[in-house]
Amino acid sequence: MAAEDDREQDSGGDTFVARLRGLTDALMAATRAPAEALESTTRSFRPGALRLPPMPGALSAQQLRTIVEDVRAKRAQVQAFRAQLEVFDQQLAAFEESLEPLVEWSRNWADLERSLTDLWPRGLGGTGGSGPGPGPR
Structure with a gap:
């Protein structure tokens, strides 16, 4: 019975660690996203690509x-x-x-x-x- 409790605690701990790692990865991706978006925009910039407002x-x-x-x-x-x-x-x-x-x-x-x-x-x-x-x- 003690072995079952240890497995439940380990699986609970593993779940917690996995969730924490996922949150950390999401935060890291969010901090990198603006820089990557800016780089991809400047690479694909063409003078005619922008739409002008109506005349x-x-x-x-x-x-x-x-x-x-x-x-x-x-x-x-x-x-x-x-x-x-x-x-x-x-x-x-x-x-x-x-x-x-x-x-x-x-x-x-x-x-x-x-x-x-x-x-x-x-x-x-x-x-x-x-x-x-x-x-x-």
Whole structure:
């Protein structure tokens, strides 16, 4: 049984050492990688191998196309807004027309009240007999 424990510890130790060695190798490769990448790049450098950024004219055309599309979308929004405003204006016109008879009726009622108050003598307003009527006996 002791022999089995020794083998398990040895295999555990071997695994640990193998993992540590793998980590060390990976770190060493990582430190060498930038230098090797630089060397391979300079060896394979050819003047035509690099891609240049897009020319300013092509970039301008793309930007202008984007602006045109944005303006087109804004105009479509304005047209939709106009349609909504037209419907709202029609609703307001209908409401205005429905209020006209009420305005006429209210004006007539005010005229009637005025004519009735003009018929009533000013002193007989029920203010405790201070008017021209008979006084206390």
